[in-house]
Amino acid sequence: MMIPRLLNKPHRWLLAGLCAASAPFAFAQLSPTAENATPAWTPTGWSGGGFYYSAAFHPKRDGVLFLGMDVAGVAKSTDHGKTFKMVNKGLIDYAMYSLAVDFKNPDIVYAGTEGGLHKSTDGGESWKFIPGTEKKGLHITSERGISVRSVASDPTDSNIVYAASPGGKVYKSTDGAMTWRVVYQKGVAVDTFAGLRVQFGKANGAYFGGIWSPLEFPKDATAATGIGFTLKGDGSTPEKTFINLKTSTGLSYRSRSVSEVFSDVQPRDVVFSADDFVLDPDFAKKSPDLAATAPKTPDWTTVNRIDFSRVSAPDAASVLKIARIFFAAKGADGKEAKLTVRDFNADKAVQSYGNVRLGESASAGGAVSSVVVSAQKPTRVLAATSESGLLISEDKGETWKPLATPAKAMHAAFDPANPDVIYGAFAKEGIHKSTDGGATWQKISTKLSPKFSAREIAVNPTNSKEVYAIGSDGWNGDFFYSVDAGDSWTLSRTMKTDVAVDPTTPGDGASAGLSAPTNLTINPLNPKEIFISANWRPAYSADGGRTWEERVKGADITVHTDIRFSGNRTYASAMDEGTLMSEDQGKTWKQLWPLKYDGEFSGHNWRLAVNNINGVDRIIATVSPWTGKNSTIVVISEDGGKTYKQTTAGLPTYEIKANTMWGRGYPRALAVDPSNPKIVYLGIDGDATEGKQGGGVFKSVDGGYTWKQLENQPGSRRMYYGLAIDPTNPKRIIWGGFGTNGGVYISEDGGDSWNYAFKQDQYLFNVHAAADGTLYAAGNNLWRSTDHGKTWKQITQIKGRSVVGLEIDPRNPKVMWISAVTWDGSSKGDVFKTTDGGVTWTDFTGDIQHRKPQILRFNPKTNELWSGQTMMHKIKQ
Structure with missing residues (x-):
């Protein structure tokens, strides 16, 4: 039986619109070096x-x-x-x-x-x-x-x-x-009304979808009375439609349902006043202290982002054409005016997410x-x-x-x-x-x-x-x-x-x-x-x-999710394909699991942990099956992959939907206590809902065979790769959240309690604890803490991309590599290296054939840096 390629990747990942803006990329600390010119990567996947x-x-x-x-x-x-x-x-x-x-x-x-x-x-x-x-x-x-x-x-x-x-x-x-x-x-029929065409629905199977754009209140404007759109609908009546506003003060507001904007097929201006908005209920629930002192309606001068989203059946399409976004305000001359802040006839760049298609209809x-x-x-x-x-x-x-x-x-x-x-x-x-x-x-x-x-x-x-x-x-x-x-x-x-x-x-x-x-x-x-x-x-x-x-040798299409080393062995997990192992530095590969199609087991393998115990590799992997009764499976091998067992004990069996990165909770984070391999932490993204436990941090004290969801959870359970253990103090657990209440959460007691340690960047994709205890948080930029999370310093200047891949040389903490990527199907992406702890960075992308690696792993035994996501490469250091 052939295995279905169920997940449509990469801008099919449902990654677009998570946080990365489409602004030009900038890296202020790039230093021109000879190494910058021609890093030569070697393909090493299957x-x-x-x-x-x-x-x-x-x-x-x-x-x-x-x-x-x-x-x-x-x-x-x-x-x-x-x-x-x-x-x-x-x-x-x-x-x-x-x-x-x-x-x-x-x-x-x-x-x-x-x-x-x-x-x-x-x-x-x-x-x-x-x-x-x-x-x-x-x-x-x-x-x-x-x-x-x-x-x-x-x-x-x-x-x-x-x-x-x-x-x-x-x-x-x-x-x-x-x-x-x-x-x-x-x-x-020829539509003479220009603008950005947004089709909500009939793009994929998601029940939600939207667009978002950064905004900047006009500097010479005063006394705004609302935010507006020049638009036309298609006569449809979607179930729910919302406008969400974010502010420079960290607040979030949500409109009443505004589905009526689709009903009129004639172009018109629509203005929404402050009375059409309330504090976002999800924001108020997650940030009660901030919400308690926040204005009940938005201060227009602080609005810096707008989201326009629709909730309806996946196969029901609703179309808007939006010509512009404006603030109803007084201009520099003191007169009432509609001050344009986004002109979609001049620039149609927006971020989309979920069940949305931008531009002309495919049909x-x-x-x-x-x-x-x-x-x-x-x-x-x-x-x-x-x-x-x-x-x-x-x-x-x-x-x-x-x-x-x-x-x-x-x-x-x-x-x-x-x-x-x-x-x-x-x-x-x-x-x-x-x-x-x-x-x-x-x-x-x-x-x-x-x-x-x-x-x-x-x-x-x-x-x-x-x-x-x-x-x-x-x-x-x-x-x-x-x-x-x-x-x-x-x-x-x-x-x-x-x-x-x-x-x-x-x-x-x-x-x-x-x-x-x-x-x-x-x-x-x-x-x-x-x-x-x-x-x-x-x-x-x-x-x-x-x-x-x-016949396919050399045409590497695999989406790798993790790479680990033990002795002469390299282990790799992948979406769709499972977990594999190489004993010759990637020249050849052997499948560990699944060995054949299994409707209850085949699917996406996300994260690996490998510990060599008495000369034998102990492997743990996290899996999301395509189908079957379990949404998360943990695989354990005690003999280097020769045999393995599956467990779901204590893990969610349903598909978590609330507040997830990709529309479903995935077990993308895994960390083993370096002092005790029996203690393992697992991260699944997604909130609890009524009668459902949701995701968050899970802990095992028997090497991964049984799990318990921690009683206390970080303030954000939306997560990508954000889980690490401090090797200098294994009780210190680091969690990287994404979105509302995102940032770094640190537990000093093995997950019993959590401290909100870092919130300057709330859109984190990865965290790392170096061998010397230095902590790193990767999101819109890379941040470092040398005092166990008490203070943080930004060590990159990146715009328009997200730092996802992150690796540190265990022999020299001043040597680091990062990847900066966009969340779409484009070829925009780079790898950077520093040898001075982040003071200067070198473009290390070279001739890599897929410029958007999300996994970077250094093998000190061979002195090679490996990269993974779509395709796998390595390069000698």
């Missing part, structure tokens, strides 16, 4: 286990193959997929959903991501983003669940390029993708999934749309007409010898064929399973009788081949696995079925060679699809 979403053989260079991944960018192979190397230089984001190689100029490759379109002119070795193609611009993006082949070039003219937009348009460029014009758009007039150009007749172009079926152009995309096909089209293919013969993949409607240039169609998949959903189709370029198709029934994938031009089909979906390269789930056996295939590509120089990108395991065939083998 391959497989993720969603490989796009693939393309090179048309003129035998064996060259490109593979795109949902969270890891692009990999390139020059040996028919036997080995890959990552080629992410220049990408602005890593969500790679479409690839195309120019036929006429073999050095040109196009890569479509959620962030926009990229072009390579050196065979995919490096990339340049094409400005204006982003979602808030032309929306020439490639997106999950929509895009199949979203870019195509004219095989006779490299300057002519076509792009299929999820926004319902077909674009054409005549200058090699530098500029674009719309050549097709389904007739829809406005029907998304376009693919665009295809006939090799024999390049004037003929096809576009596959989600609502209008296949469209055809006979004049290089200048004019279009719909064909009599099923409404939802995913992809189409021309017979390479006869452009009048066309095959189409129509999702649940199967495979159809036309022999008269699209005038009439016949369904040719009637004998296939009615559950088969056709995604892509291809024709052998040297033998028109051979036709191939991929599709899925849920997570189960199918490949069909036909030797008679579609009159009959043969299923071929089993592949030989490569456990040495992809060590995940070895207990499933030497073969596995295809899972959720996404792209099908044929090597034009040897058409017997076929490659399929798919969930978990990409597949390669050398015999026209009769037999398959997994």
Whole structure:
């Protein structure tokens, strides 16, 4: 059974909007050094286990193959997929959903991501983003669940390029993708009201969603009477809608439900007065002392952040267009005015979270999934749309007409010898064929399973009788081949696995079925060679699809959550894939658990603790299963991973929802008492609710087999990686909270009581206790305390990013490494190093292929720094 890739990552993480602003990055203490120039990182993870979403053989260079991944960018192979190397230089984001190689100029490759379109002119070795193609611009993006082949070039003219937009348009460029014009758009009403379009709902499965933005009260304004919006709704009536205001004085206010703003479909100004707001009840509950003396309504001059959120069913969409945010106040001339503080016509940058989609609707007039150009007749172009079926152009995309096909089209293919013969993949409607240039169609998949959903189709370029198709029934994938031009089909979906390269789930056996295939590509120089990108395991065939083998070496897509060392062994945990171990410094890996798919156990492994006791590694891991009756499992091995036991004793069995980072409480924090390995602390994010215990800090005194939720909890249970034990005093426990009442909480008595020790930065992602007892808190910046938390000093100057990864050389506490990342799918991120205790910092990012590591671990035995999150790397120090 194939394992589902249930969590959609990384801006699919539900990470966006946690706290990181979109402001430019600044690091005041960077020092230019020779080391700053070229840190060289070595990939050291395993391959497989993720969603490989796009693939393309090179048309003129035998064996060259490109593979795109949902969270890891692009990999390139020059040996028919036997080995890959990552080629992410220049990408602005890593969500790679479409690839195309120019036929006429073999050095040109196009890569479509959620962030926009990229072009390579050196065979995919490096990339340049094409400005204006982003979602808030032309929306020439490639997106999950929509895009199949979203870019195509004219095989006779490299300057002519076509792009299929999820926004319902077909674009054409005549200058090699530098500029674009719309050549097709389904007739829809034109909205002359500009502004930021916010769709609440139908973006994912969350019941809530919102946007937020920093604000600054106008310096020359006085006597404000309210805050307002210039907006228009869609006539809907969502269940609940709230405006939340935060102030520079640390207060939080919430409006009454303002769902009426959606009801009017005409543009208008709406102003909310102070009487529309009260102190946020959650804030008042968590900060009773501060709330007791706070003004009951907001002081407009102190408002520095606004949140606009909606609560409703996930599949119910409500749309607002917001042109601006303003304060109703007196201006410098003393006259009443509406003073704009956010103009969304000039700048649409906001942070979003939960069930929200920004920008043009992905289904406005029907998304376009693919665009295809006939090799024999390049004037003929096809576009596959989600609502209008296949469209055809006979004049290089200048004019279009719909064909009599099923409404939802995913992809189409021309017979390479006869452009009048066309095959189409129509999702649940199967495979159809036309022999008269699209005038009439016949369904040719009637004998296939009615559950088969056709995604892509291809024709052998040297033998028109051979036709191939991929599709899925849920997570189960199918490949069909036909030797008679579609009159009959043969299923071929089993592949030989490569456990040495992809060590995940070895207990499933030497073969596995295809899972959720996404792209099908044929090597034009040897058409017997076929490659399929798919969930978990990409597949390669050398015999026209009769037999398959997994080929994925070097295409690391794993999202690692922890790395630990013991002697010559390295342990790593990962989302989806489990816990693995290497005994040769990462050259090869062995799965410890789960050994095969287990519906009650397979899922996300979060944190590891490894203690060598009498020469044997004792391992503890925390797990959140995909499914099953338990939301949190602790795994314990007493023999270095040879055997293991699972326990849930004392842990929450339900999914915690209240006040969590990702919509569900996860056991992301784990710490073992360095003086007594029987004492273990576990952190799960999320508040208690009526009749439910919630998350927080749990303690075990028997090595992790049984757990007890601490009677007293830190003031914030919303947490990421924020748990540590002071090695100089194991009774001292450090907890890092996030959001309201976030900051550092310290217990001096093993968790019996807590002191709110640090609140200058309330958005913490990590805490660390160094070997000498120095404490560190990582959030919007990095903070240090040398007196056990009594006082703190900021030792970085970072703007617009969050410090998440944090490591300190145990031999020299002045040597530290941090990672500064953003919470979206972009490639914005860096690694920094200091050798003087944070006085100066060096950019240490170098050539790392994924710039957003959240895990940094130093191995003093080998003098290597390891990084993890998406992909794993190491570098000699």
